[in-house]
Amino acid sequence: MGNSPADVTAVVPARNAEDLLPRCLEALRQSGVAEIIVVDGLSTDRTVDIALAAGARVLSDEGRGLPWARTLGVRSSSTPWVLLVDADVVFGTTGVADLLTEMVEGRYDALQAGLESVAGPGYWGQALAHHHRTGRSRNWFGLVATLVDRDLMLGLGFDDSFKSGEDIELRWRMRQSGLRTGVSRRVLVEHRFAADDFDFALDQFLMDGTGLGRMIRKHGWRGARLALLPAAAAVRGSALSLVAGQPRWLRYYAAFCWYNYVGVTRGIAS
Numbered sequence: 001m002g003n004s005p006a007d008v009t010a011v012v013p014a015r016n017a018e019d020l021l022p023r024c025l026e027a028l029r030q031s032g033v034a035e036i037i038v039v040d041g042l043s044t045d046r047t048v049d050i051a052l053a054a055g056a057r058v059l060s061d062e063g064r065g066l067p068w069a070r071t072l073g074v075r076s077s078s079t080p081w082v083l084l085v086d087a088d089v090v091f092g093t094t095g096v097a098d099l100l101t102e103m104v105e106g107r108y109d110a111l112q113a114g115l116e117s118v119a120g121p122g123y124w125g126q127a128l129a130h131h132h133r134t135g136r137s138r139n140w141f142g143l144v145a146t147l148v149d150r151d152l153m154l155g156l157g158f159d160d161s162f163k164s165g166e167d168i169e170l171r172w173r174m175r176q177s178g179l180r181t182g183v184s185r186r187v188l189v190e191h192r193f194a195a196d197d198f199d200f201a202l203d204q205f206l207m208d209g210t211g212l213g214r215m216i217r218k219h220g221w222r223g224a225r226l227a228l229l230p231a232a233a234a235v236r237g238s239a240l241s242l243v244a245g246q247p248r249w250l251r252y253y254a255a256f257c258w259y260n261y262v263g264v265t266r267g268i269a270s
Contacts, residue, residue, distance in 0.1 A: 165211015213267020
């Protein structure tokens, strides 16, 4: 089997992503993928028009959420591999080809590109980017810019009850099945944030926490240790900030910890 982007379909879930989508799709087009499928989440802006103008095939998730959008995109593809790409990601010109080569050579079942997070000038966006660049989670396998065998992905599927945190749930199941996953050390992609204000950061905190809460509810005592993650990340981030002489990030980590646990409570109760 040749290692060519022509054997890859890019699946891009998007909702109200008109500001992010053009660069994402143009980069994928230049990479030489066989097809780009944009799965729209009932956008009210120009997302669909932009996707069509870029030559993408556009499907609708009919409001069923991100896990279903990814499933629909994978089902609609016909290539051996699929590339799950968030609209806020920009690949380099050879990024898809290099990721595919690394995946095949490393015998991975799924491989995510490394993320280089960038943000606008606002405090909360800068803080999110700083956390992503320095936190341990940057080395955790997820679905932001991830190459995976199509048939394997169809067999695994997503748990549609997870409107957030579905990547954590999938990672657990893949690990339990003995599948090899990883984060690339060779390929970095630009990871942007849609906004840099507190409301955007709050939404991220609550979604992440809710996903953790649902994992705890689903897996019981085996998932209970996940409840430690927000506190551990906040303590580590605060300590690193103080050591680096950057106390300005302490406010961020306090909010991150508090609102993640608000989300955890919601996830357990839902």
